[in-house]
Amino acid sequence: MSIYRELGIEPIINASGSVTRLGGAVMPPEVVQAYVDAAQATVPLEHLQALASKRISEATGTDAGIVTTGAAAALTLGTAAILAGLDAGKMERLPHTDGMKNEFIIAREQRSGYDHAVRAAGARLVEVGFNEIIANAGVRRTEVWEYEAAITEKTAGIVYVYSTGSRPNLADLVRMAHVNDIPVLVDAAGELPPCENLKAIPATRADVIAFSGGKSIRGPQSTGILCGRKDLITSAALQMLDMDDHPELWTPPEEFIPVSKLTGMPRHGFCRSMKVAKEQIVSLLKALELFTSGAYLPLVPKYRERLLAIAAALSNHPVSCELIEKGDEESPPSLEIRLDESRLQQTAFDICRGLRGGSPAIYVGHGKLPQKTLVLIPTCIRDEQWTTLTKRLSDALTP
Ligand SMILES: *Cc1c(COP(=O)(O)O)cnc(C)c1O
Numbered sequence: 001m002s003i004y005r006e007l008g009i010e011p012i013i014n015a016s017g018s019v020t021r022l023g024g025a026v027m028p029p030e031v032v033q034a035y036v037d038a039a040q041a042t043v044p045l046e047h048l049q050a051l052a053s054k055r056i057s058e059a060t061g062t063d064a065g066i067v068t069t070g071a072a073a074a075l076t077l078g079t080a081a082i083l084a085g086l087d088a089g090k091m092e093r094l095p096h097t098d099g100m101k102n103e104f105i106i107a108r109e110q111r112s113g114y115d116h117a118v119r120a121a122g123a124r125l126v127e128v129g130f131n132e133i134i135a136n137a138g139v140r141r142t143e144v145w146e147y148e149a150a151i152t153e154k155t156a157g158i159v160y161v162y163s164t165g166s167r168p169n170l171a172d173l174v175r176m177a178h179v180n181d182i183p184v185l186v187d188a189a190g191e192l193p194p195c196e197n198l199k200a201i202p203a204t205r206a207d208v209i210a211f212s213g214g215k216s217i218r219g220p221q222s223t224g225i226l227c228g229r230k231d232l233i234t235s236a237a238l239q240m241l242d243m244d245d246h247p248e249l250w251t252p253p254e255e256f257i258p259v260s261k262l263t264g265m266p267r268h269g270f271c272r273s274m275k276v277a278k279e280q281i282v283s284l285l286k287a288l289e290l291f292t293s294g295a296y297l298p299l300v301p302k303y304r305e306r307l308l309a310i311a312a313a314l315s316n317h318p319v320s321c322e323l324i325e326k327g328d329e330e331s332p333p334s335l336e337i338r339l340d341e342s343r344l345q346q347t348a349f350d351i352c353r354g355l356r357g358g359s360p361a362i363y364v365g366h367g368k369l370p371q372k373t374l375v376l377i378p379t380c381i382r383d384e385q386w387t388t389l390t391k392r393l394s395d396a397l398t399p
Helices: 002-007 029-038 045-060 071-084 088-093 115-119 144-150 170-179 230-240 270-274 278-292 299-313 348-357 383-396
Strands: 013-015 064-068 103-107 124-128 155-161 184-187 208-212 224-228 319-324 334-339 362-364 373-376
Touching: 013 383, 029 278, 045 064, 045 224, 045 230, 045 278, 064 071, 064 230, 064 278, 071 088, 071 115, 071 155, 071 184, 071 208, 071 224, 071 230, 071 270, 088 230, 103 115, 103 144, 115 124, 124 144, 144 170, 155 170, 170 184, 208 230, 224 230, 230 270, 299 319, 299 334, 299 383, 348 362, 348 373, 348 383, 362 373, 362 383
Parallel strands: 013 362, 103 124, 103 155, 155 184, 184 208
Antiparallel strands: 064 224, 208 224, 319 334, 334 373
16 A cells, blocks of 8 residues: 555545545456556457456356456446447447437436446436435336337437336336337446345346446456447447558457447547556456455454454444444445434544544445434455544543
8 A cells, every 4th residue: 555655645544435536446466466466568459358348258157258447437438339230431420419319318316426437428318207205205216108209200218227226117218119129228336235236236127237347347447348349349349449440451359349230430439538558457357256256255253353342442432333244144234323423423424524634544334424424335445444443433432
């Protein structure tokens, strides 16, 4: 960690998980080694991505896949692929889509800041459904018929944000979409673990799916995966890869980029600005191998034990602690610390601010501060930091 100090910045204690704001996951040593090895030689990237495609298709049960610079970039690439297909002329035009099929239907309840990733490629979002539950104005979620009713001759695709509770059911939506010849792009960025989601989400027959590489897979922060239908992955690859070669010499792997199916040799595409480094591809593949082989599973009981030790250390403080488990053996537990703000004479926001302001700074999960609750997510806490974390929490939570 001394490289950060050398630069003049102190590493934090990250009890907030692999969030982007704090630099994503901590890479396991094997992944770091793969990165270091890959950085010391060069290979043609279209051949490397073709190899990655095989690994990703095995891991996800899809026809093909590429490594991207994150799930958000994967969403942009997936959108660009749906908009342009294998048409080199359309690839050239993106993100300008006037006169093309350019509408993507999205449930109003699934809109978020990640919409930028889809709109960036030139898509126009068309909203369906309502946010009635949040508005406390009803009990229903978005339904399949609402998407179907919104399909017009301008519809290019449907974009869907996957989570355990998302509605409507993705497989039902895909069935309707395919009857209408409309592809479905899925944001599944943070839906791992469980590992089975790598296959279960594509098994809905959704056309292209985005996963994050820098969250639970523990690859480099700016990596992701786009997987799905072969022609769409080919289109995405073409729009991201560097295309500066002579057509006479250009011989990409045929099963990955079937040159005969293209209308011409594309130039640099719209997603050239999202280029992936060889080191990122190689180390993400190593991380994917570790994740899918269960190498991270032994960490779960260790996290549980350490969080329970923190709960025990806080047993005489004006807080109540609850260990939150998803009920599977893969998902890391978290610890929710609910504060008695009146006895502490501080709000959860005050405590959180104080922890961030200390040395080293401590960042706890901040999603439940309005409910007077700090959340400890263990995945990015380094072994040697637990003692300090326990002591600092104990001090901060003493009235
Ligand atoms: C994290 C996340 C993303 C972005 O993933 P990156 O790999 O950081 O680009 C997109 N959508 C959702 C729902 C996410 O949670």
